[in-house]
Amino acid sequence: MHVTGTVTPPAPQRTPDRHTRRFGLPVATALVMGNIIGGGIFLLPASVAPFGTVSLLAFGVLTVGAIALALVFGRLAARDPRTGGPYVYAREAFGDFAGFLAAWAYWITTWVSNAALAVAAVGYLDVLIPVDGHRWTACLAALVLQWLPALSNLAGTRYVGAVQLVSTVLKLAPLLLVAVGGLFFFDADNLGPFDASGGGAIGAVSASAALLLFSYLGVESAAVSAGEVRDPRRTVGRATVIGTAGAALVYLLGTLSVFGTVAHDRLVGSTAPFSDAVNAMFGGSWGGWAVALAALVSMTGCLNGWTLLSAQTPYAAARDGLFPAAFARKRRGVPTVGVGVTVVLASLLTVYNYASGSGRVFEVLVLVTTFTATVPYLLATAAQMFHLVSGRRDRVNGARLARDSVVASVAAAFSLWLVAGAGYQAVYQGVLFLFAGVLVYAVLAGRRGRVRSPAGSPADGGPPFAVERPGV
Structure with missing residues (x-):
């Protein structure tokens, strides 16, 4: 057993509750797919079109890296299937401080991303119901889009799972319509040049990959919620790989179909590539409305899943004394304080964004999350x-050790590529956020030391310090 300086309390006994239900493989897979596939997919084909069809090669390379990361999470969850995902793995391997950094960075990523998702969803809602022309009406709509998923979370894990499963099915239906149906309307003349940028294939792959890198954020979803998953040692790994591979297939086929149904010169300037693809396939002008509805469902489901994740990591850290104790409170299987604090912070950021009349501050914060998300991945x-190197592993043969080492190396390269793709400004400002977390850690660590010192101080005959083993 790994030795740490703090006690990991035993998991509390679960009381049967009709509002609480552990996730099986379908819901865990839906959580991964739903959190990976947000609203960005509806703009991705137009974003990478200027680089030409070489961007499809970049998708393939990134998919290999994402699946390697998914396999790593599966192996780590089999070793330690507790709620918290990257936080738990980092703390068990490297101690409290590394664990706190993983939890802190991941928490920042989730609530800022939730605000960004809600604001972006208003743009799609405006196609169905005109709201974006009035600042405060749009702000209210963004807040509603954040609070509805929060309420489903507060209702219990049973409802979280149901919403996630339904929203994933609803979002996949129109995406698969374009991804699969578009192949029957495919015209190679629409593809355009292989390297449209003219800067060389390798440069084009790297440039387009920078735009696609963050399409796979969310592969850790099942691992973060491992404590709510049935048979997590087996289910988390399977759900993570299946969900990541499924999302990759939808991404790749969807982008290929749009490339083949919309002329390249038109796709480069498109603001709604999936709408253009639907219109090209079936005629008429209803594609924009249909895709807007699909995007709205997709982003609402994504908000539902990310709201749960935003509370799970602080919950795990709070149980270990690395976050305020209030975050460890659970009701109906959901860390209610974590959900509440997260949605309030995201709401305040949303209001500030609309009140300032400019999205610049908001865009900078969103850019920072592209870096903070990579911190728990790397850890x-x-x-x-x-x-693998230290030999702290279950009985494995040489072939399995070699395979796990290769997979871990690919995942590490993928994580470093994510950091590089974030850009200098995001890394610089993200480090400032991490340093702010160091101050929070100092305060919390000091309070924990003050609580333990009376019982273990030399003055009362106790040892100067005590190292305890979890589970002993």
């Missing part, structure tokens, strides 16, 4: 490499 991958 989790490093934890897997640590276990």
